[in-house]
Amino acid sequence: MRKIFSTFIVLAVAIAAFGQAKKPILMVVPSDQYCISRGYKMEFENQGMKQVLPDYKAALQNDPDLRLVITKMGQIMADRGFPLKDLEQELKNLEQENAESMMLTSKSSASELAESPIDALKRVAKADIILDLDFQIKRQGPQKYIVFNLKGLDAYTAKQVSGVAGAGSPSTAASPELLLEEAVLSHMDNFNAGLMRHFEDMFAKGREVKVQIKVWSNWGEDLESEFGEDGEELSEIIENWFFDNCVEGRFNLSDASENFMKLEQVRIPMMKTDDRGRERAVDTRSFVRDLQKYLKDMGIPSKLYLRGLGEAWLILGEK
Amino acid sequence: MRRLLIGLSVTFLALAMVLPASAQNRRERKILWNSQYNYEIEPVGVGQDGTKVFKVWGYGKKVNDAVMNAKQAAVAACIFKGLPGGAGSAPTPPICSQPNAEQIHADYFEKFFEVGGKYLQFIALTNDGEPAGADRIKMRKGYKVAIYVQVMYDALRKQLENDGIARRLDAGF
Numbered sequence: 001m002r003k004i005f006s007t008f009i010v011l012a013v014a015i016a017a018f019g020q021a022k023k024p025i026l027m028v029v030p031s032d033q034y035c036i037s038r039g040y041k042m043e044f045e046n047q048g049m050k051q052v053l054p055d056y057k058a059a060l061q062n063d064p065d066l067r068l069v070i071t072k073m074g075q076i077m078a079d080r081g082f083p084l085k086d087l088e089q090e091l092k093n094l095e096q097e098n099a100e101s102m103m104l105t106s107k108s109s110a111s112e113l114a115e116s117p118i119d120a121l122k123r124v125a126k127a128d129i130i131l132d133l134d135f136q137i138k139r140q141g142p143q144k145y146i147v148f149n150l151k152g153l154d155a156y157t158a159k160q161v162s163g164v165a166g167a168g169s170p171s172t173a174a175s176p177e178l179l180l181e182e183a184v185l186s187h188m189d190n191f192n193a194g195l196m197r198h199f200e201d202m203f204a205k206g207r208e209v210k211v212q213i214k215v216w217s218n219w220g221e222d223l224e225s226e227f228g229e230d231g232e233e234l235s236e237i238i239e240n241w242f243f244d245n246c247v248e249g250r251f252n253l254s255d256a257s258e259n260f261m262k263l264e265q266v267r268i269p270m271m272k273t274d275d276r277g278r279e280r281a282v283d284t285r286s287f288v289r290d291l292q293k294y295l296k297d298m299g300i301p302s303k304l305y306l307r308g309l310g311e312a313w314l315i316l317g318e319k
Numbered sequence: 320m321r322r323l324l325i326g327l328s329v330t331f332l333a334l335a336m337v338l339p340a341s342a343q344n345r346r347e348r349k350i351l352w353n354s355q356y357n358y359e360i361e362p363v364g365v366g367q368d369g370t371k372v373f374k375v376w377g378y379g380k381k382v383n384d385a386v387m388n389a390k391q392a393a394v395a396a397c398i399f400k401g402l403p404g405g406a407g408s409a410p411t412p413p414i415c416s417q418p419n420a421e422q423i424h425a426d427y428f429e430k431f432f433e434v435g436g437k438y439l440q441f442i443a444l445t446n447d448g449e450p451a452g453a454d455r456i457k458m459r460k461g462y463k464v465a466i467y468v469q470v471m472y473d474a475l476r477k478q479l480e481n482d483g484i485a486r487r488l489d490a491g492f
Binding site for chain 2: 020021022023024079080081082164166168169182185186187189190192193195196197199200203270
């Protein structure tokens, strides 16, 4: 009892002290199975292999049931303080942004916007937690019922952080729309309880992210090169840095060679105090930037490449 | 005579071992009636937006007392125990996920559940006529009755979040 009480107090104090951490973005995305099985798909040849991808735009434009479910879920999540990023609107925004970027030129020299191929690739609909949705209206004789499946997936760690699934009760009289609404209302409280457990874990043990250390091929050194006064291997120096800076030293070096290190389950603190003594929210970029500075002091330049709130790559050798 | 005495002793010992395990004395029954964990819930379907509908049982010396007890149990179940799934509805977790919330916030809940207390604000609908038939069980001293309730679940959650009893989903962000 005393232990539970003290844990709660520590958690409450920690949350109060942390203030405003970086809020994850949530977005409902129909599952690949949902889109492809209903014909909302794009097919193309990739090096002789037929590849099938979901066509979200077609699904959202042609499937009223999907729109109904997304709207209902959005309403519930907004009420809980997590307004969902709307996939349809995001796709429209991206198209508009593409068009505007291509047309935009500077007034004095008519220069175009700088954009690398990577920048163009990065212009896709993104969220930190994807609500992967799938449902089916099934029939059993004259009765209809809904099979509902919703997964909350962390976009970076690929872990399922919450999930609900189940079949509703069969009905002859109720319309499919009503049954769908019932399915959402019925499952969302349980789904949100799963999300709550994930957030509580995040505040207690830090945000779980993924970091990759890579090496430019023209560097001339690699992760087995020795640095520092003690002549430690660079991979060991980096591992020690993670141990010192992760919450309770929690991280997992899941794979490594002389050219890369893949660090998963890296628990980064939610907040930190900056050089000016201000409390600031931490994301993977700011966390790895500290490592970048640490390595720079050792004479190792690097490029920091961000893949979202929860994943970053540090590429050693040059910017 | 000796065999009779041995027989009686064995019978007495056996009764002494069995009786306390099965019989409920008046005090135990009272404790059971007043137990804050003894909520009997039966889901009956999916409620409208932000509500939960279910059948709940209550105990009381009179039928009206039992009905009020059932209303208390309905709100308390939403807060501490959660609702089981069934009749098309999925299980609902308790609003207070924190272990032993009822003890940690004992003062708050004592006031919340007092006679005519704030808990009644979150009961939107009951079949408040006297329960009859299978929903009204006459016990040795009192009644066990069942009522159908609609609890304003989202409003209840928001009240507890505003009062600092339950944690908001976006707390800390």
